Each structure stands twice: as C-alpha cells, then as structure tokens.
Amino acid sequence: MRALPAELxxxxxxxxxxxxxxxxLxxxxxxxxxxxxxxxDLVVEGVACRAASGWTAGAAETAAGFSPGLAAAVGGFDDAALSEADLAAGLYDGARVECRVADASAPGLSVLLWTASVASAKAEGGxxxxxxxxxxxxxxxxxxRTFGRSCDAAFGDLRCGVDVGAFPGATCDKRWATCREVFGNGLNFRGFPTAPGEDFLTLYPSDGERNDGGRR
Incomplete structure (x- = not known):
C-alpha cells in the first residue's frame, strides 16, 4: 500500500x-x-512538467506491473523537451522514468506510482x-555462461574464432565433434563436452569396455 501525504x-x-x-525522466x-x-504545465517534485508533450497515462500505465519488455511510453517530439536528434544519439537509453500521480490544483502533493528504466528508444510516425x-x-x-556439452559461442564471432569466409554456406551444430573435425577449431570450443548428461545416473562399468574417462 502506498502512503499518501496527509494533505493529499x-x-x-x-x-x-x-x-x-x-x-x-x-x-x-x-x-x-x-x-x-x-x-x-505543472511543477512536480521541483521539475517543470510540460503539458504539450503527447505523453498519456494509458501509454505507460502497463509499466505498473513491472513486466520486463512489455511497457511503453509514447509521445510527440518537442525540441524544447525531447528531440529526435537526442533520441537518435542514444541520450535516452538507460534513462530513469518516474511516474507520479499529482493533485493538479496543488502539484506539490504527489505520490509515486512506479519507476522504470528505458530499455530502448526509437522514432516512429513523427x-x-x-x-x-x-x-x-x-x-x-x-x-x-551456460554449463553444457554444446558450445555457447555464436558461429564466427570472436569467441568462436572460425573464419566463416573459409567455409561458405556452412553452419555449426555446436557439437564438439563438429568443431574439431569439420572446422579444426577444437581449441576454441566453448562448451564442456565431457560434462555428464542425464544418462549419467544410469551408467555403470561393464566388462571389456575402456573405462578411463577419455570418451567424448
């Protein structure tokens, strides 16, 4: 429950x-x-809040549930406030947004609804x-990192190290055998091929098998 100022x-x-x-913001x-x-225009928490911004309660209210990636705020550009040039320059990435409910006739009285951060910003439709x-x-x-038998690097990236130009049209299935035998890139394999799998619980030594832990 939110605590309201007594006067509000x-x-x-x-x-x-x-x-x-x-x-x-x-x-x-x-x-x-x-x-x-x-x-x-109102002054809330010492900040001049512009009325001609295009922001609406409905556009941002979904953020109240704190669901990542689902909330959005929309508005129109205003060079005196939020400009397209600043948006394109990435100046709003990671910005903190605080939403408050205020008494319009006494804007010094307000209560915090939620806070959020800007995950991404883009211009569209003016x-x-x-x-x-x-x-x-x-x-x-x-x-x-992910601890598993498969490689967790992206094929051809810096962690992988494979020159994809030398293997036109090739793809990688992230397996140790593929990395070593097809691409000769075993030293850069970013997985754990000897990690025990779910079948490890049912394994037991058998006569005549090579049980030195060297199988991959």
Missing part, C-alpha cells in the same frame, strides 16, 4: 483534488525532463516510443 489524502476525501499523471547525463497529461522495463527486469537477464 484529505483533499481526496473532500473531493477537492483533481488528479493527473506526471512523468519525470532523468537521463544518464543528469538532464531531467518532466511531462504531464494535464492541460497545463513521435517516439520508449520501451520501459521495471526493477524486476534485472532478474530476467542471463548472467554468466
């Missing part, structure tokens, strides 16, 4: 409050911009679209 709670109770949304370089869906991700998005990212 009183105004809501009396019906005197007129609520609107305000978005405060802080870029990585420290520049702060404000936007609102009210019909006039305006912009910011893809937002909530705080839980960090839990959705893969960290480290």
């Amino acid at each position: 709670a009183d105004r809501l109770e009396s019906g005197a409050a007129g609520l609107c949304h305000a978005w405060i 802080t870029r990585a370089d420290g520049m702060v911009l404000g936007f609102t869906d009210h019909d006039r 305006g912009f679209t910011l893809a937002l991700e909530g705080p839980l998005a960090a839990l959705d990212r893969v960290a480290g």
